[in-house]
């Protein structure tokens with residue numbers, strides 16, 4: 046065990062765990078965050094995605110010790126139903142969720158991608174999301190939402 | 200359950216919860232300040248007093264929804280003043296009473312209660328629309344409680360797209376009956392007849408004297424309707440007056456899913472909760488062979504936080520349940536510790552028997568006729584046919600493969616002797632009452648104490664697409680582990696178990712034979728079907744084949760152990776398979792007589808038959824929207840072109856009970872690699888009355904995406920002993936760049952008064968449409984699903 050200082054959504058949390066522990070478990074179980082989800086634990090689906098220093102990472106395969114001291118943003122850090130982030134609003138406007146289990150991953154992945162590439166083409170958006178799976182098949186709406194968010198045609 | 204697994208003196212206790220008062224087993228509506236988080240009552244009935252003491256502390260949050268409406272997962276009370284604290288009783292609420300489904304609170308809000316839960320398709324939105332429409336209450340004041348067995352009537356599980364037919368229709372009738380009763384009460388109050396009254400958002404007024412008005416809450420809150428749900432639709436609104444039904448209203452459940460505010464079953468956290476992992480053999484085999492031989496506890500001696508190892512079901516499975524319930528559980532203080540323990544624990548399982556290499560041959564060998572429908576003299580018709588065609592098609596085991604590894608939370612309370620006092624399980628199962636019974640069996644609780652002691656609380660989960668994606672099993676895992684320690688335990692499966700221990704959609708094999716006359720009409724048709732399922736179905740009968748004769752011989756194969764692998768209905772059970780076969784074959788027939796595939800289908804449908812006429816409408820609508828050019832397949836322009844990338848389009852017609860769907864799919868085929876790229880899908884869809892067109896489009900798009908993936912990639916494979924497709928690499932799913940663009944053509948028939956469910960119908964035609972599009976592009980006929988590049992190359996080479 047060792048104490049790691051985790052900076053999540055603008056707050057700092059000291060956590061005293063095995064440094065190998067996947068970040069996902071800390072976020073979900075110690076910080077009680079629901080946004081990042083356990084989909085596969087293998088880095089294959091994207092459900093657990095969070096943004097670390099601007100980059101979308103898979104928290105299920107990221108040891109907590111690796112991200113100590115870095116700015117971590119989860120879905121909760123973007124906005125809430127009371128005040129949605131524009132990307133969340135774009136998902137809502139496009140009804141871009143069915144079961145919603147994958148949606149955290151898509152929003153976080155797209156947010157990081159668009160931050161770095163403010164005017165992507167439709168193809169670039171789709172390409173940036175090849176590591177995220179949605180079993181409900183909400184793809185078309187997810188892509189439309191991100192297009193709307195980037196100011197492109199929905 | 201072996202007794203030594205229990206820890207008799209559990210230290211953990213729930214917080215005290217406020218009491219809820221009951222009268223005759225029904226809640227008296229309360230709106231005491233500060234009672235916003237009352238737990239729901241368990242059936243601790245204090246004899247003679249008529250008071251139930253709340254025994255459950257249920258964590259939860261209220262989901263605020265766009266438009267101010269509130270949807271709640273089961274088991275949570277809402278804002279103060281809704282007055283609906285519980286609707287529980289010692290026995291399950293009766294399924295024929297309005298009171299079991301609709302409760303008016305002190306604030307005039309209406310709560311809908313049902314066992315037909317939401318799988319992510321947004322069905323709760325539909326319930327709200329029906330009740331708002333029929334009761335004249337704004338949607339913002341309606342909330343839904345789903346699948347809490349302590350509260351809802353047992354209408355069975357949510358499957359077979361039955362929510363629209365069953366609950367939708369039921370709520371509609373119940374709401375109309377509730378409104379009639381309220382008008383009757385208001386009429387008595389004002390001394391007028393109900394027809395002199397009008398309702399606006401839950402307030403009844405005398406038409407001619409607007410000052411005379413009374414709210415629903417004043418009329419009924421705290422009391423019962425005591426009205427039976429009518430068996431017919433008399434008294435419901437005529438469709439011409441619908442204001443809410445048919446509107447593309449935004450789903451109430453979506454906003455909280457975009458912000459992390461929704462509480463999925465994976466997110467349920469109870470005080471003192473431990474984390475469990477269930478260990479099963481790596482991939483299922485013949486499932487009754489998951490026999491546990493040994494658990495070497497010393498292998499996890501160094502794992503920190505290990506609380507207990509549970510070996511459930513050494514031989515016969517968890518009491519009274521099948522072998523899929525056999526597992527070894529590790530319970531730890533922290534989740535990562537449970538993961539570590541699960542990966543380190545040395546567990547020895549008996550070697551399972553060998554799985555036949557060719558499952559289809561096996562299916563043919565063990566298949567037996569289960570039913571035959573036949574008319575006319577097939578042989579005679581074949582004998583005079585101008586052309587006779589025959590083909591065999593196969594369809595593999597496929598997985599539900601939910602995005603979330605399945606999870607559940609168990610909370611079993613024990614007395615000092617280790618006997619079960621109560622058991623709760625949080626689950627996103629489609630069938631809450633079935634899980635309740637399985638938990639009862641696993642914990643050895645007598646049947647007559649089920650409703651009293653066991654409660655299943657539904658929570659949102661990852662989409663399940665069929666009744667056994669693993670949820671019903673992990674729910675029992677969690678209860679068994681919790682019972683072993685007398686503390687709440689959250690159990691989440693590993694991805695390999697979610698892929699490896701769910702119940703698959705069964706494999707199928709079809710042999711079809713037909714005879715055509717000189718003018719290209721089908722005069723004989725035989726459809727033989729084998730499948731690892733009891734509910735095998737045929738699909739050739741949708742056309743008016745057999746001006747001469749038609750035979751449908753439906754066979755069901757029953758390999759060892761019933762279905763070989765665990766099988767369960769997977770979205771539109773077996774229909775993507777049967778329709779792949781029959782719609783590919785009709786394409787083959789059309790090609791054999793150089794007919795256009797759309798025209799050939801239309802020619803074999805009878806406009807005088809109402810069902811077939813609706814089929815003709817969707818086929819024509821899909822073709823028109825697509826811009827279908829009338830010509831035979833394969834595209835004559837490509838016949839000489841045997842290399843490079845070519846495009847083609849295919850149609851398939853796939854009705855499902857009262858839903859009529861046709862899909863035109865466009866694909867691109869790389870003839871060098873065999874890779875198929877779906878481009879565009881046009882789906883024409885007629886389910887009768889449309890409740891919410893936006894939800895419907897969403898459902899159609901989702902089904903096209905999912906089933907296109909099933910058509911191209913998905914197949915459960917094994918290594919000779921066990922299933923080996925245990926993750927998203929070995930069981931691939933289409934990537935974001937690989938889905939077709941979907942266009943839906945919605946045909947609304949409000950005059951029919953009812954609509955069929957829409958969560959499965961669009962699934963039916965997709966695989967056939969993809970196969971036919973590949974044929975149109977290349978002239979290569981794919982008769983074995985999925986159409987992987989290797990199989991496509993093989994078919995290309997066979998041209």
Ligand code: FES
Pocket residue numbers: 082083084085086087088089090091092093094103104105106
């Ligand atoms: S849960 Fe992390 S990638 Fe799937």
Ligand code: FES
Pocket residue numbers: 142143144145146147148178179180181182183319602661662
């Ligand atoms: S919405 Fe269900 S997995 Fe994406």
